[in-house]
Amino acid sequence: MILPFLIIIPLLAAFLITLISGEKDNWAIVLSVLAEMSLLTLALFSFFTTGYDTYVYEMSGWKIPLTICLVQDALSGFMLVIVNLIALTSLMFSISYIRQYSSPWKYYALFMLLITGMNGVIATGDIFNLFVFMEIALFAAYALVAFGAKAEEYEAAFKYAVMGSISSTLILLGIGILYASTSTLTMAHIAAELQTKDPQVTYWVAAVFLVGFGLKSAVMPFHAWLPDAHSSAPAPISSMLSGVLIKALGIYAIIRIFFNIFGAPPVFLTIFMVLGSISIIVASYLALGQWDLKRLLAYSSISQIGFILLGLGIGSKLAILGAVFHILNHAIFKSLLFYNAGSVEMALGTRDLRKMGNLRGALPVTTSTSMIASLSVAGLPPFNGFFSKLIIIIAAVQSQHIIYAIIAVIGSLLTLAYFMKVQRYGFHGETVINEIKKPVSLGMKSAMIILAVLCVVVSILIIPGIREITLDPVVSVIISKTGYIQAVIGR
């Protein structure tokens, strides 16, 4: 049983890093990279061995309604792989990037706490435990956003912390109401109990959770904190926040709670579609007007989250396949784009698109990988973003949601437009830049190259033979209304 280790290893690493690190960060790097490599291996192993099965780990020998349980199925395995993959590349990118700040070992300790929180949220099968791990992840995230210790970073971190605590309080309220009506905290038992209760309870709790987790995943009416927080953090942390944190804490929790516990009530699916399409259009439009590269990418994250939510809201099997695939794709290309922004910021000292220029000579790796990532996020074949967006649009047409399909197409075109702007001004501009302040190190380059290769390679997941062993089990976990209850309780 490997699920507990996905929580123990990063927590232990964080503890040991704070214990043994001095002024130098060498031991912190060794420990965190070792921890993260073992985590990625464990996550890949658990994903490929799980398949359609579900394994439940009950803590300290008690049986399920009395204990906290960890649940491992295809969905959690899939999310664990995404989180730990992006975390490993983020650590590779951090090694030389984070040395420009003071006391870098604190960064690694906080980073490991962030991983602990996200792995815990994904692995747990107990709703209050989900809340606790979510707070661990958020606590590390607040500190990491403020890590640069500049005025703007404190401002962004404060804004993020206030919005985060409002949403956490709402989620705690929802958990309280759920406990009052079902007398249990295990998610599968809550789901089983709710089927016998008045649906009014579900609607009230779901409304509270929608606002709470909507704030966490930054869909459009709840997005105000995201552009500040994600653009002020150090680049590897921006990529962690945008690439995986809003998915682990927001989208994953929404899937677990609304699909597995509440059984996907149609009213909320419609709300997801509406919120998703608002996010796609408005955030793309706002991104078009940005000149700060990282801010533009942050707005782009909101619009891509809109695509995922639209796919979930359509609710057919194909649409959920598209949404699940887009979760993986967005994690890969958005992290890559934030690494590009980080290496440009390190090399030129600016992230204003107007002050950048032709970087082909000075930063060849960054320029070429940013081109791949831009084409991928804009949805051009043969890159991965094309396939997931295409699946979502086809699914919308198939389920008679023509208007939403048109919105998704317009959103795609707007995405193409603002990434053409990034390429035109930022990387292939008129002023040729030859001298750079600091060279981009090998670790940063290799992180970018790994993700750029993945942008192309991940497309093969859509080939039927490979899809059947990777994405289809995840979709079946989401789409089956009572499968989660059966799998956890009826063993």
Next chain:
Amino acid sequence: MIVYILCFTLFLVGIYGALTKRDLIKIILSLGIMGYAVNLMIILFAYKEGGSFAILVKDGINSNMVDPLPQALILTSIVIELGITAMLVALSIRLFQKYKTFDITKIRRLSG
């Protein structure tokens, strides 16, 4: 019923303060009020008129005890809130050092 309504009113007071106040410290206090309201509500869900505390009695089962689980949850949630509040206070001290003010309308370098 009246206690739940009062509790919810307290929650709304907290949300109102967090969304409308301009002073950093008042925002932190409002978040605290929100948290207390939710904690109180969860304790009230488990409360039962005339119930006793949840420990084993000498001659077998204590049949008239309140539900102890929410109390355990609230202890955890209080600890989390303490951490978050400490974080917010630390951030606001740093913000004061940088901007020389607690007024959020003057702390505005990020926009767009």
